[in-house]
Amino acid sequence: MRKHLTRRTLLGGVVAAVLAGSAACARTGGGGATSPTTSPCDDAPPPPGATLSPSRDLYCLFLAPRPGLDGLSGHLELRPPHSPFGVAVNAAGNHLYEGILTLAGLPDPATFGDYGHIVAWLATPLFDTVVNLGPVANGTRSIGEIDLNKFMILVTAEARPDAPEWEGRLLLRASSPSSRMSPPDMQEFILGVTGTDGGGGEMAGMAEAGHQHGAMAGAARTPGWPHPPMMPGLTMFPALMA
Incomplete structure (x- = not known):
């Protein structure tokens, strides 16, 4: 009888330890990093006990308004998802982020024309992939998981919220930090x-x-449009010389 009680007590202790570890892992994101309490877009000082904050240039995209719409503003925070590893990637090796979109100054879409919705989009630089993120408004909201290595975030005024492609007027746009190398x-x-x-x-x-x-x-x-001299020994792509 004592042997059964000992085994039962030991098993209960193991289960309790596993549950406690899982709870601690969930609180810290699994990789030792605490859940974000401040956004890198706020440019706030590091939290107590930390020496550095997430890089503002790498984890925050500031949306630029279209000329003439200077009252509009926004930013997209790239928040690393909880992961037991240092970097979260998908099966294709693309980095994963949760997008936290904040918008301000958006008026009624009807002020831009025959539009009834303001919609956010995620697209690759060449627009071979365009994702409708749905209607957005002033304030902060999650746009879900981002799994594109290079992408753009667009905000447009649209006549319908479920359009498969961008059809309306462009209001705000920004490119991911990974696009700077192009x-x-x-x-x-x-x-x-x-x-x-x-x-x-x-x-x-x-x-x-x-x-x-x-x-x-x-x-x-005058001699006309001047051409810079070509450095000796260097050649250009044929497409650029057309």
């Missing part, structure tokens, strides 16, 4: 490499403006 005109490079004709639209207007600039320079009896 040149700002990467889209033009890729269009050239793939042989896609980028004619028409804004790019065509820019090209036309360049020709007009050269014409004005010629009219002023």
Whole structure:
């Protein structure tokens, strides 16, 4: 009888220890990091007992308003999810974050035209993946898990909240910190490499403006649009020389 009681007592102690450890792990996020009490977007000092705070440049995206809409503002906090490991990734190796979106200054969408909703979007830099995050409003809310290595966050005024693609007017936008390693005109490079004709639209207007600039320079009896000298021994991609 005493042997059965000893085994039962030992088993109960093990179960209690496991439950206590699980509770402590849940409180600390499993990897020793405490649950975030302050946002890196607030630029607050480190919490008591810590020497550093999460990098504001790496975990906070400040949304830029469209010209003429300076009263709008927002930021997206990239919050690492709870994980027993130092970095959370999915099966493809993409980093995982929980997006905490904060918006301010958004008026009634009808002030921008025939729109009834303000919608947030998540997209890759080339828009090959576009995710409708649903209607948003002033305040703070979670937009769920982000599993794209490079992405943009967009806020638009839309006529319908469930549109599969962005159709309305752009209000706010920001790019992920991982996009900083790409040149700002990467889209033009890729269009050239793939042989896609980028004619028409804004790019065509820019090209036309360049020709007009050269014409004005010629009219002023100058050599025209100057080209920087090429360094000897260096070559350019054929797409960039087109």
